[in-house]
Amino acid sequence: xxxxxxxxxxxxxxxxxxxxxxxxxxxxxxxxxxxxxxxxxxxxxxxxxxxxxxxxxxxxxxxxxxxxxxxxxxxxxxxxxxxxxxxxxxxxxxxxxxxxxxxxxxxxxxxxxxxxxxxxxxxxxxxxxxxxxxxxxxxxxxxxxxxxxxxxxxxxxxxxxxxxxxxxxxxxxxxxxxxxxxxxxxxxxxxxxxxxxxxxxxxxxxxxxxxxxxxxxxxxxxxxxxxxxxxxxxxxxxxxxxxxxxxxxxxxxxxxxxxxxxxxxxxxxxxxxxxxxxxxxxxxxxxxxxxxxxxxxxxxxxxxxxxxxxxxxxxxxxxxxxxxxx
Amino acid sequence: xxxxxxxxxxxxxxxxxxxxxxxxxxxxxxxxxxxxxxxxxxxxxxxxxxxxxxxxxxxxxxxxxxxxxxxxxxxxxxxxxxxxxxxxxxxxxxxxxxxxxxxxxxxxxxxxxxxxxxxxxxxxxxxxxxxxxxxxxxxxxxxxxxxxxxxxxxxxxxxxxxxxxxxxxxxxxxxxxxxxxxxxxxxxxxxxxxxxxxxxxxxxxxxxxxxxxxxxxxxxxxxxxxxxxxxxxxxxxxxxxxxxxxxxxxxxxxxxxxxxxxxxxxxxxxxxxxxxxxxxxxxxxxxxxxxxxxxxxxxxxxxxxxxxxxxxxxxxxxxxxxxxxx
Numbered sequence: 001x002x003x004x005x006x007x008x009x010x011x012x013x014x015x016x017x018x019x020x021x022x023x024x025x026x027x028x029x030x031x032x033x034x035x036x037x038x039x040x041x042x043x044x045x046x047x048x049x050x051x052x053x054x055x056x057x058x059x060x061x062x063x064x065x066x067x068x069x070x071x072x073x074x075x076x077x078x079x080x081x082x083x084x085x086x087x088x089x090x091x092x093x094x095x096x097x098x099x100x101x102x103x104x105x106x107x108x109x110x111x112x113x114x115x116x117x118x119x120x121x122x123x124x125x126x127x128x129x130x131x132x133x134x135x136x137x138x139x140x141x142x143x144x145x146x147x148x149x150x151x152x153x154x155x156x157x158x159x160x161x162x163x164x165x166x167x168x169x170x171x172x173x174x175x176x177x178x179x180x181x182x183x184x185x186x187x188x189x190x191x192x193x194x195x196x197x198x199x200x201x202x203x204x205x206x207x208x209x210x211x212x213x214x215x216x217x218x219x220x221x222x223x224x225x226x227x228x229x230x231x232x233x234x235x236x237x238x239x240x241x242x243x244x245x246x247x248x249x250x251x252x253x254x255x256x257x258x259x260x261x262x263x264x265x266x267x268x269x270x271x272x273x274x275x276x277x278x279x280x281x282x283x284x285x286x287x288x289x290x291x292x293x294x295x296x297x298x299x300x301x302x303x304x305x306x307x308x309x310x311x312x313x314x315x316x317x318x319x320x321x322x323x324x325x326x
Numbered sequence: 327x328x329x330x331x332x333x334x335x336x337x338x339x340x341x342x343x344x345x346x347x348x349x350x351x352x353x354x355x356x357x358x359x360x361x362x363x364x365x366x367x368x369x370x371x372x373x374x375x376x377x378x379x380x381x382x383x384x385x386x387x388x389x390x391x392x393x394x395x396x397x398x399x400x401x402x403x404x405x406x407x408x409x410x411x412x413x414x415x416x417x418x419x420x421x422x423x424x425x426x427x428x429x430x431x432x433x434x435x436x437x438x439x440x441x442x443x444x445x446x447x448x449x450x451x452x453x454x455x456x457x458x459x460x461x462x463x464x465x466x467x468x469x470x471x472x473x474x475x476x477x478x479x480x481x482x483x484x485x486x487x488x489x490x491x492x493x494x495x496x497x498x499x500x501x502x503x504x505x506x507x508x509x510x511x512x513x514x515x516x517x518x519x520x521x522x523x524x525x526x527x528x529x530x531x532x533x534x535x536x537x538x539x540x541x542x543x544x545x546x547x548x549x550x551x552x553x554x555x556x557x558x559x560x561x562x563x564x565x566x567x568x569x570x571x572x573x574x575x576x577x578x579x580x581x582x583x584x585x586x587x588x589x590x591x592x593x594x595x596x597x598x599x600x601x602x603x604x605x606x607x608x609x610x611x612x613x614x615x616x617x618x619x620x621x622x623x624x625x626x627x628x629x630x631x632x633x634x635x636x637x638x639x640x641x642x643x644x645x646x647x648x649x650x651x652x
Binding site (some may be wrong): 012015016017018021022023024027041043062063064065100102103105106123124125126152190193194195196197199201203205206207208211212213214215216217218219221222225226235255256261267268271298300301303304305307317 | 338340343344347349350353367368388389390391417426427428429431432435449450451459506514515516519520521522523524525527529531533534537538539540541543544545547548551552581582594595597624626627629630631633644
């Protein structure tokens, strides 16, 4: 029974104001001589046990977030200290969005062909295509990083405006930083994305510095009441139209006095599509100061995919607008 | 060059109004005699190639969503038709939320001990604990389903109010169905969850039937202007307080005339915590008709986790309230 683990568990339960059961106490039992990796995300710690021959068994909790945290913060270092160091394998991922995998492949074809000391993998997802560059055979970490720097800059040159970040950087983070740097404030009006654009922006700490308010206006009444979309516009053009998108955009900015805005209205499906406006039809409008941009998209895929693509497209549009502006 | 695949690809590009490149045409090349699995989610189809000895190679696109779709819709059936049928392995997952893994383990301990023809796995995540029951040795699918039915009903009895669904059912879906069945309409006011509650509710098709509007009011001004939270309340109690949560809740319902409401205000971190109100402090209020419920939570974890836990807790609270009501 490890006192430190038990004590950490007690503090955790006390913080949450929840009683600790006997089943929990069992999680503080550790094998004699084990190395303990403290787990700030859960109750059970990680453990490493080594036998006389130097063979190591590592025991980790199964909750994915806890496991990942322990691996990143403790296990890798523990293993690294025990390993012979050979050629370090380093990755860097260049993130792109708004361009199809095949078109991107055409753009960067000669960089991929010319790369001899690294490999380049295409990793497409609903929100974009990541290019993962891996250095396998550099002599040391500095040489590996230099090789990655070199290929990254050549890929960036080709990918141009479609490249928005590296590694785990999210487009919402990039857009948010830009808005803050430019001193812009933002209002968001969402219909079919139902809060997803706001959710993505607020995933990033510090978004309160620019996000004044978001409106999820699924119902037509809400579009009229909170965003000032006219009943005539809704009747004549429908809720999924350029006119409605523009009035949502103007209304969200006017009511919050924000200097930038996003409006999304569309049909995410599976129902609600018509011959003229099939599922996947989405109008997106963005604006910053006096400039604005509005586009019609026809996204393919299922509801979740259409919503994710629409939220990403809205962020791309705003990003492009604020980049042009300066 | 498979004409059908090429034609499907052409239609896909035409639908999106995007030009098809030569790189795409390559995706319509298939090995002679291959079985083609049409891919409605992307350009490249799935392929199965069989040699004279009956050995099969299956080729699938690497995009996770496309791969999963093809496996579910084509590959499993293709393989099943080629396999000897033995004891079928069937799963069922009972989903719980609002109870810790250890407490749930205590509740269902005797069901787990008594289960001899199935295994029961605990799968904890940020939003709850799933109990996955697996039948390994039943004679046929009917017997397997009967065994799963039996264990599921015993687990449900023990898990009580904490069990909300089976398999892929999401709590937002369960709550939405309940609101629709009860003829309730909903308004949502979110601060620290920043749109996540609305996003979860609108992930489910048909949410427009009950969700009147959502407000992402990060800024105090927005809480006052759109939800009628008084400046005095914000000054005296702070934005993260019971009083503010209740005024957000009342305001969201009043301005939309919704018959149910959710309000969330808290500190998701990493900044903004104080000794008195540390990161993870979240006030959640829910109401339906004349009844309401408000709770203080102290969620542990990082920003994403705190937000996910808070959104889930809000859905749990509303679900409990509307269940009690009838």
